[in-house]
Amino acid sequence: MKIKELSLVSNIDLPLELNISFQKVFTLFKKYANKDFEKHPFYASANEMVKIFEKNPELNTGFSDLSLVEKYSEQINLLLDPLFPEPLRLNEIKAATVPFSFTSLKYTDRLNNILENAGEDYEFKVRNFEDDSMYIMACTFILGFVYDFNIDIKRPFYFDIPDKTTGTMKYYRAAFNADFTEIIPTNKAPKLTQEDFKELLNNFDDVEIWKEKFPVNSYIFKGFGLLNLFDVTSEEMLSSIKANLLAGDDNLIFKLQNNLRDFYSIKDLKLGYSIFDNVNDKICETSISKANSIILSKDSEINCGDGYFCNRIIQKVFVNHETFTISDVEDYGVKTDKNPFYQTLHDSGIQSIIIIPIKATKNGDLALLEIASPKAYDLNSVNINKLKDIIPVFEAAVKRTSEERQNVLEATIQENYTSIHSAVKWRFYQAAEKYHVDSQTNDTAKLDEIIFDDVYPLFGQSDIKGSSDARNNAIQEDLTTQLTLAISVLKDACKTEKLPIYNELMFRVSTYLKDVNKGLSAGDEINILDFLKREIYPVFNHIKNINKTLANKVDIYTNRLDADLEVVYEKRKDYEDSVTLINDKLAKFIDKKQKQAQKMFPHYFERYKTDGVEYNMYIGQSITKSKVFNDLYLYNLRLWQLQITCEMENLAFYERKNMKQDLRVASLILVHSNAMAIKFRMDEKQFDVDGAYNIRYEIIKKRIDKSHIKGTEERLTVPGKIAIVYSQEKDALEYIKYIKFLQSKNQLGAIEFLDLEDLQGVSGLKALRVEVIYQKDFDETKTITLNDLIREIES
Template sequence: MKIIVPNSVLDKELPLQLNISFQKVFVLFQKYTDTEYAHHPYHGAAKEMVRIFEKHPELNTGFSDYSLLEKYKEQINLLLDPLFPEPLQLNEIKAASIPFSFTSFKFTKRFENIINNAGEDFELNVRNFEDDGMYIMACTFILSSVYGYKVDVKRPFYFDIPDKTTGTMKYYRANFNADFSEITPTENAPKLTQEDFKELLDNFDNIDLWREKLPPNSYLFKGFGLISLFDVTAEEMISSIKENLLAGGEKLLSKLENNLRNFYGIKDLKLGYSIFDNTNSKIYGTLVKKSNSIILADSLEIICDDSYFCNGILEKIFKNHETFVISDLEQYGSATSKNPFYKNLQKNKIQSIIIIPIEATAKGDLALLEIASPRAYELNSVNINKLKDIIPVFEAAVKRTSEEHQNILEATIQEHYTSIHSAVKWRFYQAAEKYHIDSQSDENAKLDEIIFHDVYPLFGQSDIKGSSEARNIAIKEDLTTQLTLAITVLKEACKYEALPIYNELKFRVSAYLADVKKGLDAGDELTILDFLKREIYPIFNHIKTINTALSEQVSIYMERLDSDLGVVYEKRKEYENSVNLLNNKLSKFIDKKQIQAQEMYPHYFERYKTDGIEYNMYIGESLTKEDTFDDIYLYNLRLWQLQVMCEMENVAFSERKNMIADLRVASLILVHSNPMAIKFRMDEKQFDVDGAYNIRYEIIKKRIDKANIKGTDERLTATGKIAIVYSQEKDALEYLKYISYLQSKNQLGKVESLELEDLQGVSGLKALRIEVVYQKDFDAKNTITFNDLIKEIEA
């Protein structure tokens, strides 16, 4: 007889003293010892059993020392054998046990096999029952059996028992039979009244109250129980799949895979899925991790035709949307001449697989649910029927995952292509909701115009200084390199073939080279490249056939050309890489800063990449759904903008060491004190100013970076300086306060007050231009905080 005493029993406190007793078995046996049962088959055996009780009275009176279970194991086995009939030993999962402690001491053979197969370290503990919960459960048992108060708190007991053979987990529900036990109060048990009972009903979670009314060890449990387990692995897996489905998340597929491993008892079962794109007739992976598809393997996508799949798969899965099973991959390979699908599965050590098509999207895309095993016949046309009850759940799981993936794609598009800023998204939802309601009753319903009135604009840019000149220099250097390489090839050709055509072409290439060195005009690059393709390259094709040396010279020339553009693109690539690096650094910096700025007051923000960065901001009460606007938020955003401009200058300056092209930025802020209206242009999918008067602001934005200082040819924007353009003196006074503050932080230096030349349609503009003090070891993470800015504004 195996005895299991969980470690948790040793220190578990209960309102019951647990005494193991077989008194009710004794009473049953004693009945059959009477002379009236002298001819009954049980009479002789009953007399023998009674003698066992008489010889060992502890079995009748009871004991709490669990070691006596081992001492009397032979006697207990005999006494309980009638309750464990031999024909049911391999069928029933049953044990004699003590309730609330789960101390078990006699098992059917099937139960023993399950325990032995669980591993040496396994301990039989009930799932999801903490000590307090078990205490209260024991209390309700007392209320029912001693006082007759019916409390319906029945909760099924579950046991999770590992299976070493399959490497999976099995799940069992327990039923408890208490016919062979009784509970009596001890002398220390308080008398419970109807009022006590009502108070307990209103305070189920108050463990202190339960301990007060039914103190520890105040009642005596005498006897034993019979616990029967029922395998509910399939039901548990369906429940777990639903639970995982509701939870969702990145690990959904791996959780479902574990569920199926337990469901099938296959420890290395694999689960994957892929999407059949009905539009492009391709199968492709839908998640970040490529391993989520079994049939795709190392491919990013595959064409769904008979060059990859057999006709049976094409017909059954993709045409009829029926489940397809391969129980023996090698047999399938022989029948299909080892097609690419077979080779792919074999490479991934798959020998049996079930493919279940599930309609994933409204446009007819199919999700292919893939369940695979490394052994033949572990998955087959018979056990596929086990999936019938859970395929609907998996359909929901796949559709949910597909929807989540679609949402990710849409979010990416929203963020990077047609973004609607979070600060104003509420207004678009409001308009969409109104349109949806109106369209129910009016087929001519129209979307509302999105207009925000009385908002204050802020504009800034960090422009790469001299970008056009730098790009032209890069073009010039690349053309010089390409023409020089062509001359080298022609010179070498003259050494082996004294053909006048070589000299004539060399002369023309040299002439183009001389023109390039003098300077480029519009169209010069295209003219030169057309000349090379039309007249030089055919000659090169001949030259490389003369001998190996000339062939190598032509190869050197061709290898210097960009494979996509067919031109030398070295200096331009260095320049573009530097521009992209700088743009990305500045973009990420201001994007991160802007998220923080939203915390002080929600406002609209949009950013553009050009040769540098430019951005628009709008702030005002109409942009928000609830917040009340105050001028302090505008002032704070202006100070924030100037502060961030200083930091962006430092980002660009510190990034020079990482760029091949030495690029500098010139920063500019445009101040506009009058509120305006902005309108979402449906055709352009972006906001623009609304009203004729406000167009002047847009004109200034487009032309201001080309403005000169009045009476000079000097541009306003300059490297190492921030220009603040304004038209009203009160704006200058406001910004001088901010400049003074940042000077105190050693971020800004000398200030210039400037007048600007009139622009077309715009006059009377002025500017402050301030030197930037670059930090030696600038750290983008260690900058002035919002609290610092607000303190400065409030001061």
Template sequence: MQIRYNNREDKIELPVKLTISFEKVFSMFKKYADTSYVNHPFHKSSIAMVKQLEKFPELINGFSDLSILEKHNEIISLLLNPLFPELLQENEIKAVSIPFTFTTFKLTSRFEKILQNAGNNYDLTVRNFEDNSMYIHACALILEHVYNYPVNLKRPFFFDIPDTTTNTIKNYRVAFNADFMEISPTSKAPKITEDDIKTLLDNFDNIDIWKEKFPPNSYEFKGFGLMSLFDVTTDELISEIRTNLLRRDDNITEILQENFRKFYNIPDLLFGFSVFNIDHNNLSSSRIKKEDSVVLKFEDEISCGGLFCNHIIDKIFLTQDTIAISDVEKYGVVTHQNSFYKKLKAKNIGSIILIPIKASSNEDIAIIEIASPRAFELNSINQNKLQDLTPLFKTAIDRFTEEHQNILEATIQENYTSIHPTVKWRFYEAAEKYHRENFEKKESVKIDDIVFPNVYPLFGQSDIKGSSIARNNAIKEDLTTQLSLAISVLKEACKSEMLPIYKELRFRVEEYLLEVKKGLKAGDEIGILDFLKREIYPAFNHIKEVNSELDTLVKTYMNRLDSHLHVVYEKRRDYENSVTLINNQLAAFIDKKQEDAQKMFPHYFERYKTDGVEYNMYIGQSLTREKKYDELYLYNLRLWQLQLMCEMENVALQATKNMNHKLRVASLILVHSNSLAIKFRMDEKQFDVDGAYNIRYEIIKKRIDKAHIKGTQERLTVPGKIAIVYSQDKDYDEYYKYIKYLQSKNLLGKIEKLEIEDLQGVSGLKALRVEVVYQKEFNTEKTITIDELIQEFN
């Protein structure tokens, strides 16, 4: 009889004193030894066993000295044989154990082999069961067996036993048979009252209270336990895979790959998946949408028609049947080494299982890939092991599809119709109210209008000056280049072939060139390009065939054309690149500075790119629930805005160093002293001023940058100066202070006080215009922070 000691046994503290006794087995033998069982098959053997056991009373009365197990090894083994049938030795995983310590003896052959393969240093240890947990578990058994108070503390015990022959961990669930033991209190055991039980029920994690009510060794545990193990490795793996499939983890593919390596016992198995966007009108043109694939890694533009054979397309995308390719080489012969075979070979895959999963929320189909480097390791037989996992795959794919859709929607919200964080709380509040009223089935439920009353607006813009003229000049130069190139081809064609048509075409091109140089009118560009396409290009096609030198000239012409637009697009590209550069740098700068300004007081901010950058800000109590509003914040924000415009002027000037088409901006600030209301327009998905009176503010915003100084033809906005438009004298006084402060910082120069011409529907506007002092060593990372600005100004 093999005895396996647990090295931790002496360190485990328990409320029970463990006494090994075979009294109950002895009683069973004594029963069958009685003459009333003379015909029972156990009768004669029981008589012999009773005589033997009576020679060793310590085996019946009980002992704690484990050396007695070895001393009486043979008789104990004989005594326990009825509990271990010979025919079940190689099947059952069973042993006699000392409760709570997992010292075992009398093991089945199969159990002995499992422990031998675990290695000499392995001790049977229950998973996730600390010593304190074992102590409390023993107390719960005492409550149930001694005090008849059932405590539902039963939880499964698991052993994770290594197998050195396969380098894997096997999982076993443990079942205990307590028929051969009994618990009784000793003289040390305090009496447990109803109040004690109530205290214990409320203090499960307090080991000190449990030890107070059940002191160590205060009860006797007499007998032995019968322990049976059941291999649940596959069940545990399926449970682990289920858990991992429902996790949100960036490394989920790697985690699942490890799971499936254990599941199939293939240490170098590969796992991946891809999601295809299905075109039901043409399955073969369906394209990959998302991949974390073994086979298709980093090849986002693959279409299934150019990859899979018709058999896989039909099975995967049409009927959603799992496919096992057990021998990739054989598949290559059948498909004449198609693209999929080549990709499998390139990845050194010998066999693969493809599991199609159709998403519930859309037409996407995911393909789960499980692959092995060796042929026949994965096949149509062991693919059936996946049947219980297919519903889990579907749940995971549905969740992935939903999350992916949410990510796309969030991206759209962020980049196209974003809601500013300052006011997002109000949208959530309205949505919550709407859904609550729907749930309560109220009549005529309507989502609330989002209105913020009594807010103060701030408007500013950095407008690219002369953008329309610059754009027209760029078009004019490109057309001049294109027409001049066409004339040069026709000139040479006249020398090669004396055809009158060449002269006539040249005359008409020169007429167009003359018109372009005089100035472009609406429709000129379209008319010229249509003429070239309709009459010049057919002639060029003929010219190319006549003479190789003319062919070179025509190619020179064609090479100057933009490949997509089919026009000369050189000056316009320079212009557009310059506009994009200045817009991007101004937008990036103001966005970064805005983050700083929000810390002062939460306010609404929106920015637009046009030919330049313009922005709206609104500040007031109704915009936030987090902070109390004071007009001091408005004044600070106005000062910050003026200082920001100085810095944006410097950003714009610095940008000209990297422009082929030099552009300058003119800056404008509009001051509005009275509060107004803004309302979110559902149809336009943006905020706008609310109320007829407040519309005047919007009219001024749209017209003010084109205004002239009263009595002159000079535009208010000019490069190198910031125009501050206002209507009340108190605004002048306020901004004059800000200007004087920024002059002291050498950011602003000379001031002009101006009156503005009457606009349609608006009169009485005035302006301050102040020169910008450009910084030679301007650095966007070393500008004045809002904290420094407030500290110094206040």
């Protein structure tokens, strides 16, 4: 097979008219054909070569007609022989070519074999080299040859050549020798000045400027070049592996596997990845995907102490952290009595494998890199040395991934357990940075107090109404069921054994049952369960041994008990599942909406789950460094809060169909017009109001939901209505505007104006109470947008 020849009249424009000439070779031969070199070994052959040139003058003067390459192929082959020593033709990857066209004139046996093995469809061309890049490259060639303006853009040429024998790709870097070339300006070539050169340097990517300075075919390339290829598959793979590890996308293992297939020339090579958990002493599934692990193909996790691995792997990989190679899996199976690890490899079609342990620095976990082949001895203790340059890259990536994973875990912990809200996190970083700097020079450095002055508070809650009564009723029903089942067992026991003790126990259980039906007092449940364990269960153990019927009866009783709590836990579970459902739905909803609200103006937000959800918000200039605060943002957040409360009411109402116990929520908003300060309490790890005057606000928050309407026994918070508590008339007027807006959207109904009873230490509170109009087909994803709210405020 010949290298695919490209036409000298190229499909792409070039500033060079390509002209094949062997003039410089002729000059060299003519030198040795001189009688001064008569005794030189080259003298005779040089004379023969000169004769060839004399008979075929076009080889000296040059030609552009590609058909002449074929005509003079025999002569060209002889002329170039000295540049292609026969002892090196099986080793060197070299060709005589014309640059920018890669027309072949002569090439080594090894290059020919490589291209023969690439397949009929392979086209010999440079990787990632566009037409414009080729044109500019030719121009820089001219600048160096003709004008001595050297531009160092030595961008390497690469050829990607498939190897059909192994089914992998080989990568070659090209070096071009231009010793046998010259560049000749034509009358079309403008004379370039220093100013032109500077303009070109400032416009490297503008091909039109280059074409202006170097018109098409304005110079003649005369001669040929020598193209040398060097196998850089290993270097390319190392570079590609680094790039893929840095990118770290979802297809990482697949990309790395392809890299290693080319690196080892094994088309069926497999790559796996697993993690040894230092905490639990287990091999755990990879954090990328369980399917990426070869040694965990069957099990999600394996305990190292259960005999899964042989002692050699335990010692070498998990203790000494050394690479382990199995060149022949079947031989390994014989030596280990076909242990579970062998079985996993055998079932996966693996016949040779390399296991490389990489220790993560931050948490002590051990990552295992698994490289496997379906053929024995494809991977062995010799070719493992090829990985020496790659393993450090994997180590760096594993350590980085481990640290990123640890950071994610720490972020999750911080978000869910010790949250510092994103809006105020900057202030904590500021204090920590100051403390770090101060501590370098001051042993008594202290952390700054975190205080935000002049912030406006917003408080709201959606509380499950009657949750205490519902919980007590559920407990009462479960105890009634449990005691009734106990009486049923004892009744059947009386029929089998006429023992007075059974009647006495039935009497006592019945007494407890009557007390439960009347109502529960504190400690009743504990006393009843203690009685059952102490007096009844020993009797049940006896009854089970009397006959099968009684044993079945006791089993019926036992099967109704919760396995962990040892009580009937049915109605309580329904209640608690319903509470959990509504809590989770409301919490997730407001968390999602709150992130959107942060875009209006950054503000502090904290949310708690109780029997329902309650939350605090604080907004003001001191909360943020990035925006200028205006009262407009406070009004906007208040309207947003009322809107969200309506939506949470609808969400809770809509979820009733999914609850096993019907629960309703009652919503409340507390309005406070005066700015205050909040301070982070280091001991409690949370924000609290700062200053004696502001304590009144905290008292109201804790007591307001239990308050009554003045002069009545009616509670302020009731299902189906939102209570808005205030103390200043201007606040009522503000919220009436918001209510009217939501009435126009058919979300709120009639308003009540209420005076509230005095609380301990607090008097003069009033409330608006407004009816919620529940939407027929409420969709939490289709609600009033932030833009709607902003337009309403601005109007």
